[in-house]
Amino acid sequence: MAGKEFGVLADSPERIKGRRDGEDEHQWVRDLKKNMAASGELRIFESLEDLAIDLAEYVAQLSEVFVKERGFFSIALTGGSLISLMRKLCEAPYNKTVDWTKWYVFWTDERAVGKTHVDSNYKLAKDGFLSKVSVLSSHIHSINDNLTVEEAAASYEFLIRQLVKVRIIDVSESTDCPKFDLILLEMGSDGHIASLFPHHQALKQSEEWVTFITDSPEPPPERITFSIPVINSASNIAVVAMGDDRAAAMQLVVCRNAVAPDAPLPASLISPTEGNLVWFVEREAATFLGTIAGDDQSLIEM
Ligand SMILES: O=C(O)[C@H](O)[C@@H](O)[C@H](O)[C@H](O)COP(=O)(O)O
Numbered sequence: 026m027a028g029k030e031f032g033v034l035a036d037s038p039e040r041i042k043g044r045r046d047g048e049d050e051h052q053w054v055r056d057l058k059k060n061m062a063a064s065g066e067l068r069i070f071e072s073l074e075d076l077a078i079d080l081a082e083y084v085a086q087l088s089e090v091f092v093k094e095r096g097f098f099s100i101a102l103t104g105g106s107l108i109s110l111m112r113k114l115c116e117a118p119y120n121k122t123v124d125w126t127k128w129y130v131f132w133t134d135e136r137a138v139g140k141t142h143v144d145s146n147y148k149l150a151k152d153g154f155l156s157k158v159s160v161l162s163s164h165i166h167s168i169n170d171n172l173t174v175e176e177a178a179a180s181y182e183f184l185i186r187q188l189v190k191v192r193i194i195d196v197s198e199s200t201d202c203p204k205f206d207l208i209l210l211e212m213g214s215d216g217h218i219a220s221l222f223p224h225h226q227a228l229k230q231s232e233e234w235v236t237f238i239t240d241s242p243e244p245p246p247e248r249i250t251f252s253i254p255v256i257n258s259a260s261n262i263a264v265v266a267m268g269d270d271r272a273a274a275m276q277l278v279v280c281r282n283a284v285a286p287d288a289p290l291p292a293s294l295i296s297p298t299e300g301n302l303v304w305f306v307e308r309e310a311a312t313f314l315g316t317i318a319g320d321d322q323s324l325i326e327m
Pocket residue numbers: 103104105106107134135136146210211212213214217218219220
């Protein structure tokens with residue numbers, strides 16, 4: 026595996042400290058270590074191919090664990106390029122070994138367009154992934170595209186509440202939010218996740234599980250999105266960052282308290298209440314992580 030953990034880095038203070046001979050530990054080093062320790066596991070990959078292979082294995086393993094434990098696997102997908110990475114799951118051995126009939130599929134965010142519209146996240150996932158595996162169509166829960174965006178958000182939350190009642194989706198004891206077995210996210214170049222954009226009011230939504238926006242900075246403007254508490258209540262959160270246009274945001278996420286205490290990026294707000302977080306980062310998107318640790322590239326050795 027080409028990954029490396031934040032935790033491992035945090036356990037190597039002398040390596041970071043060693044860069045500054047004779048100096049006391051700086052605040053920035055303490056912040057970096059604190060954030061790394063709090064931010065879960067970081068896996069960095071040489072290529073998108075390597076990332077896709079590891080992501081497929083990660084998803085397949087979680088599916089196996091939850092199907093064994095709960096009899097179901099509840100997974101929330103997102104839009105963007107992440108869906109093209111799911112292609113590995115459509116191939117051997119996973120097309121045969123994954124128990125697709127136990128999957129229940131949701132979306133962390135969706136654009137308020139028809140299901141056949143080119144902007145639809147449902148269409149993207151259906152065409153690129155779901156139509157190639159044996160997930161039951163009755164287990165694929167997309168938003169109702171006949172409603173206004175506000176109604177669609179409320180109706181999606183209602184649906185999730187029904188499935189929480191029968192525990193097809195688990196519930197978090199500590200937050201009372203749905204506890205998806207896996208939430209898959211991709212970070213945009215501005216640090217957004219799902220349809221939660223920087224400085225947007227929706228980032229502060231703490232009552233509703235599913236909220237809506239009508240002014241997305243990226244088209245189309247109307248979208249529904251899980252709120253931060255729902256994302257953080259998941260058993261597992263995986264965030265993908267790929268491409269050099271994500272490198273600056275990735276750097277900010279890793280040192281969020283050190284660099285941007287008052288304006289955290291949406292991706293910086295990912296902090297599982299009980300679950301696990303794994304970052305799948307393509308090397309290009311990790312370009313600046315070494316500079317956080319004092320230009321010492323060995324700190325993010327592959
Ligand atoms: O519907 C959306 O816009 C997404 O859910 C969004 O969060 C996406 O995953 C990122 O913006 C990355 O998208 P790209 O890979 O297209 O940049």
